[in-house]
Amino acid sequence: MTRRRTAVVTGATRGIGLAVARALAPQHTVIMIARNADDLRAAARDIGDSACALACDLADAAATNAAIDRIGTMTDGAPDLLVNNAGLFKLSPIESTSPEAFSASLELNLSAPFRLIRAFLPEMRKRASGHIVSIGSIADHMAFPENGSYSAAKFGLRGLHGVLRAELAGTGVRSTLISPAPVDTPLWDEVNPDERPGFTPRSAMLRPEDVAAAVLFVVSQPASVNVDELRLSRS
Numbered sequence: 384m385t386r387r388r389t390a391v392v393t394g395a396t397r398g399i400g401l402a403v404a405r406a407l408a409p410q411h412t413v414i415m416i417a418r419n420a421d422d423l424r425a426a427a428r429d430i431g432d433s434a435c436a437l438a439c440d441l442a443d444a445a446a447t448n449a450a451i452d453r454i455g456t457m458t459d460g461a462p463d464l465l466v467n468n469a470g471l472f473k474l475s476p477i478e479s480t481s482p483e484a485f486s487a488s489l490e491l492n493l494s495a496p497f498r499l500i501r502a503f504l505p506e507m508r509k510r511a512s513g514h515i516v517s518i519g520s521i522a523d524h525m526a527f528p529e530n531g532s533y534s535a536a537k538f539g540l541r542g543l544h545g546v547l548r549a550e551l552a553g554t555g556v557r558s559t560l561i562s563p564a565p566v567d568t569p570l571w572d573e574v575n576p577d578e579r580p581g582f583t584p585r586s587a588m589l590r591p592e593d594v595a596a597a598v599l600f601v602v603s604q605p606a607s608v609n610v611d612e613l614r615l616s617r618s
Contacts, residue, residue, distance in 0.1 A: 393499070395416055405595065412435070417436075441495035461513060512606065540560075
């Protein structure tokens with residue numbers, strides 16, 4: 384019997400993460416990670432038997448390490464697919480951004496993906512298979528006002544991905560960066576972009592399902608093909 388593939392998706396209770404978990408569930412056992420345990424369990428129940436909930440605050444290094452250990456036992460060392468999606472998005476001019484807020488953005492948007500990649504990469508290398516998908520942003524290659532902490536983290540994630548690709552060449556382990564333009568998710572609820580000049584209206588944004596379709600595309604390619612990067616925009 385063919386072993387069912389496993390996937391870990393972070394930030395999986397809403398928006399892009401939830402859409403990705405739903406898209407992967409027909410072909411994967413999906414381990415959904417998010418901070419709110421009740422919301423996470425409800426989302427996993429909605430997807431069905433192929434999804435399971437693992438509550439974890441990825442901004443907490445100790446909690447993340449405990450989750451890594453749990454995932455290792457559930458996946459024989461490492462999942463087949465890791466989708467680093469969880470993120471923190473707060474708008475603020477640089478001079479109004481506290482050091483604590485800046486550090487929090489780096490912790491969740493950059494350090495957490497690093498911890499997960501670092502933990503699972505040795506087993507993926509040993510298997511000569513696996514796929515790491517990082518959900519970036521238009522803010523990982525373009526600068527916008529009030530985006531100091533978020534953009535710094537996403538530019539860092541782009542750099543981490545670039546080094547990862549260089550180190551993984553020829554190993555059989557794949558890595559992809561998906562950088563979407565604004566996506567209509569609850570991330571924007573506090574910002575209310577429809578009322579702010581210069582912001583993309585929510586009706587003109589991508590949908591979470593669009594990003595999920597991109598994830599499904601890259602992970603469905605033959606093992607000999609790596610999609611290094613996808614930039615998504617609204618047509």
